[in-house]
Amino acid sequence: ETGVTQSPTHLIKTRGQQVTLRCSSQSGHNTVSWYQQALGQGPQFIFQYYREEENGRGNFPPRFSGLQFPNYSSELNVNALELDDSALYLCASSLGGGYQETQYFGPGTRLLVL
Amino acid sequence: TQLLEQSPQFLSIQEGENLTVYCNSSSVFSSLQWYRQEPGEGPVLLVTVVTGGEVKKLKRLTFQFGDARKDSSLHITAAQPGDTGLYLCAGWDSGTYKYIFGTGTRLKVLA
Numbered sequence: 486e487t488g489v490t491q492s493p494t495h496l497i498k499t500r501g502q503q504v505t506l507r508c509s510s511q512s513g514h515n516t517v518s519w520y521q522q523a524l525g526q527g528p529q530f531i532f533q534y535y536r537e538e539e540n541g542r543g544n545f546p547p548r549f550s551g552l553q554f555p556n557y558s559s560e561l562n563v564n565a566l567e568l569d570d571s572a573l574y575l576c577a578s579s580l581g582g583g584y585q586e587t588q589y590f591g592p593g594t595r596l597l598v599l
Numbered sequence: 600t601q602l603l604e605q606s607p608q609f610l611s612i613q614e615g616e617n618l619t620v621y622c623n624s625s626s627v628f629s630s631l632q633w634y635r636q637e638p639g640e641g642p643v644l645l646v647t648v649v650t651g652g653e654v655k656k657l658k659r660l661t662f663q664f665g666d667a668r669k670d671s672s673l674h675i676t677a678a679q680p681g682d683t684g685l686y687l688c689a690g691w692d693s694g695t696y697k698y699i700f701g702t703g704t705r706l707k708v709l710a
Contacts, residue, residue, distance in 0.1 A: 489641070518698065520700075525703075525705075526702070526703065527687050527689075527700035527701055527702055527703045528642070528687075528700045529700070530697045530698045530699065530700075533698075540696070541696035541697060541698075542697075543697050575641050575642075577641070587632075587644055587647070588644070588698075589644075590641030590642050590643070591641050592639065592640050592641050593639075593640070593641055
């Protein structure tokens with residue numbers, strides 16, 4: 486059973502650019518959630534995808550968008566990057582949407598916006 | 600929006616000491632999770648508490664959920680350097696359908 490994987494591990498972009506981060510969920514899991522973790526803070530919920538549909542969203546602007554594929558892997562897209570978008574982006578997979586299920590986190594993608 | 604406040608924010612102790620980390624909210628949570636996160640890694644789930652007043656033990660770690668399900672605590676007995684990390688509480692806000700993490704407690708245990 487493979488765990489949650491994310492790519493790339495590190496990324497450097499400049500302000501105004503667009504970025505796509507990828508996440509492969511744990512085998513058998515149909516739900517992926519994305520989080521942004523700024524340095525020294527707890528993760529902030531961006532959104533959750535359950536069976537390819539958005540299933541809850543945090544306080545992030547529309548330039549943060551996502552996608553879940555039929556194999557339940559997921560992408561996080563961020564347009565018009567700002568300096569404050571520099572953070573660790575975590576994805577977590579679980580079996581079943583909602584809050585009862587245990588989430589398993591990937592190692593994250595560290596994004597630096599210059 | 601439900602918020603989870605953790606205290607203390609930072610803690611540096613000697614090996615062998617005991618410590619308690621608190622997670623407080625003004626709102627009721629149906630369950631709370633505790634995670635530990637090490638540098639360069641994602642959070643790893645330690646425990647889920649569901650019932651008010653529940654106490655769960657994981658080796659030297661003791662977790663308690665408040666009777667009113669608004670607060671939780673993590674007590675570590677005889678801390679070891681391997682306990683060093685960022686401890687996070689988290690819970691699902693069923694009203695807004697968001698998963699909320701606490702502000703975090705960064706623990707350093709010195710040998």
